[in-house]
Amino acid sequence: MNRLTLTRPDDWHLHLRDGAVLASVLPDTARRFARGMVMPNLQPPITTVDLAQAYRDRILAALPTDMRFEPLMTLYLTDHMPASEIEKVKNSSFVQAVKYYPTGATTHSESGVTDLKRVYPVLAAMEKQDLPLLLHGEVTDPSVDVFDREAVFIDRHLMPLTRDFPGLRMVLEHITTRAAVEFVRQAPNNIAATITAHHLLLNRNALFEGGLRPHHYCLPLLKREAHRTALVAAATGGNPKFFLGTDSAPHPRQAKESACGCAGIYTAHAAIELYAEIFWRAGALDRLEAFASFHGPDFYRLPRNRDTLTLEQRNWIVPEELRFGKETVVPLRAGETMTWNMLA
Numbered sequence: 060m061n062r063l064t065l066t067r068p069d070d071w072h073l074h075l076r077d078g079a080v081l082a083s084v085l086p087d088t089a090r091r092f093a094r095g096m097v098m099p100n101l102q103p104p105i106t107t108v109d110l111a112q113a114y115r116d117r118i119l120a121a122l123p124t125d126m127r128f129e130p131l132m133t134l135y136l137t138d139h140m141p142a143s144e145i146e147k148v149k150n151s152s153f154v155q156a157v158k159y160y161p162t163g164a165t166t167h168s169e170s171g172v173t174d175l176k177r178v179y180p181v182l183a184a185m186e187k188q189d190l191p192l193l194l195h196g197e198v199t200d201p202s203v204d205v206f207d208r209e210a211v212f213i214d215r216h217l218m219p220l221t222r223d224f225p226g227l228r229m230v231l232e233h234i235t236t237r238a239a240v241e242f243v244r245q246a247p248n249n250i251a252a253t254i255t256a257h258h259l260l261l262n263r264n265a266l267f268e269g270g271l272r273p274h275h276y277c278l279p280l281l282k283r284e285a286h287r288t289a290l291v292a293a294a295t296g297g298n299p300k301f302f303l304g305t306d307s308a309p310h311p312r313q314a315k316e317s318a319c320g321c322a323g324i325y326t327a328h329a330a331i332e333l334y335a336e337i338f339w340r341a342g343a344l345d346r347l348e349a350f351a352s353f354h355g356p357d358f359y360r361l362p363r364n365r366d367t368l369t370l371e372q373r374n375w376i377v378p379e380e381l382r383f384g385k386e387t388v389v390p391l392r393a394g395e396t397m398t399w400n401m402l403a
């Protein structure tokens with residue numbers, strides 16, 4: 060029996076949503092991860108420390124009493140965020156980062172930033188206070204092909220940002236391209252990236268396998284096979300700039316199976332098991348622990364977890380759908396076989 064015990068991992072990019080659906084999805088994450096970097100794209104978005112505190116309280120209230128989980132909170136950057144809000148973060152123990160969404164780029168990004176220049180005073184305050192900036196790194200320029208939006212973002216926006224704020228720690232979230240891997244590799248140590256399980260497992264063919272597959276639709280979009288293999292090399296290569304962030308992003312089944320479906324893939328139900336499969340296939344199982352449990356806390360300057368989690372190589376079938384408040388969510392691999400299993 061192939062078993063693997065690793066330091067308990069953390070999820071450095073995650074959507075927990077709110078209300079009844081929060082209670083449905085939170086145990087999936089809390090069973091696997093000690094901490095999660097919780098994305099602020101609610102409606103309305105989490106734009107202040109006070110809103111983040113209230114959201115954190117709702118997350119902890121939804122946590123089953125026999126589970127432990129630490130929500131690390133983020134603030135949603137808008138054109139109107141005052142630099143004084145960054146001052147308030149200093150006095151909060153739980154806000155760990157500020158999240159940048161280009162307006163209109165993804166789910167609930169309507170309040171996002173219209174022009175990075177407008178938030179330069181906030182970025183300057185963050186640089187001074189050493190508060191990390193997390194980036195949904197895609198341009199929204201309609202003349203740019205949707206498959207090129209990440210690469211163009213790096214050239215147009217990320218390069219200037221790193222020049223203008225050389226001391227600002229930044230995480231390029233959910234990277235999908237060889238361009239992103241190469242950019243992060245050659246950048247100074249204040250630049251890192253998260254990588255999702257779905258971008259490591261699937262290429263863009265998965266969107267059209269025998270028909271249109273809405274449950275494989277996420278942003279940034281899945282890319283060509285050559286990009287997927289570059290991501291696998293980055294994740295399994297041992298470089299501390301790359302770490303685990305699932306971007307688990309649940310939507311109700313009806314909102315995905317629609318004439319205009321929502322972007323987001325639910326992976327929290329099998330997150331660490333999916334990464335184990337990827338690393339095993341790459342012959343790099345011995346590198347999973349660093350990617351999942353060390354590189355993230357080291358970048359954020361938080362302690363590594365002390366307890367452990369054990370996985371074994373044993374098949375199980377993912378349910379066709381899972382409860383999601385009053386509705387259901389279709390998880391990645393629905394009805395299909397998983398090869399790694401978590402011991403309770």
Ligand SMILES: NC(=O)N[C@@H](CC(=O)O)C(=O)O
Nearest residue numbers: 074165166277278308322323
């Ligand atoms: N990744 C997605 O496809 N969707 C995310 C938003 C995001 O992370 O861009 C969501 O909140 O649904």
Ligand SMILES: [Zn+2]
Nearest residue numbers: 165195278279
């Ligand atoms: Zn995003």
Ligand SMILES: [Zn+2]
Nearest residue numbers: 074098306308
């Ligand atoms: Zn996300």
